[in-house]
Amino acid sequence: QPLEVLDLGKLVAVRGEGGGLVLRLRGQEVTLKVESQEALEMWRGFILTMAEMKVPTDLALLPGHVFQLSEALREEQDRRAASGSPATLGVPSCFFEVTRLEAERLLERSAGEGNMVLRPGGYGQGGVSVTTRQEMN
Structure with a gap:
């Protein structure tokens, strides 16, 4: 199946709803299916971390998961610094x-x-x- 690329710069809100994760973007709403409440919260945290370039403080995650988000954020910051421009994707x-x-x-x-x-x-x-x-x- 084709993969749809979403611009997280257009992210307005992320919420859990009926076993799915709803991303509200400017002009678009996308629902992602998740298998558990833990997976929903982890994906919500990851998406918000990448969109805002900081780990949200309101996540209901274990410390290890928060650490994983911090590591992903550090890697993304390093990647952006190495590319010279946030718009240049590696x-x-x-x-x-x-x-x-x-x-x-x-x-x-x-x-x-x-x-x-x-x-x-x-x-x-x-x-x-x-x-x-x-x-x-």
Whole structure:
């Protein structure tokens, strides 16, 4: 499936609603499906952190999750400083030039290293696809 790119500079509000995360942007509203309340709060925190370039203080997260957000913020600040301009986008560290099958194998082999790989998309030039790993209990 194609990945829709959203400009977080247009973010107006983020809220949890009915098992989903609703992003209200200027002129657009997007709902993301989440699997748990914890995942909802983590995604809300991540989106707000990247949009505001600071970790929100009103998050209902464990200290380890808040630390992860702080680390993501530091990495984004470093990336922006290295690029010289916030408008210049580089390739994130989770992007790999692999096929879907290779991305799945990479996630299986590196289970403790993360649960998401961005890879080239199959829908046109410059597209991106997301491959995720979920642990089933």
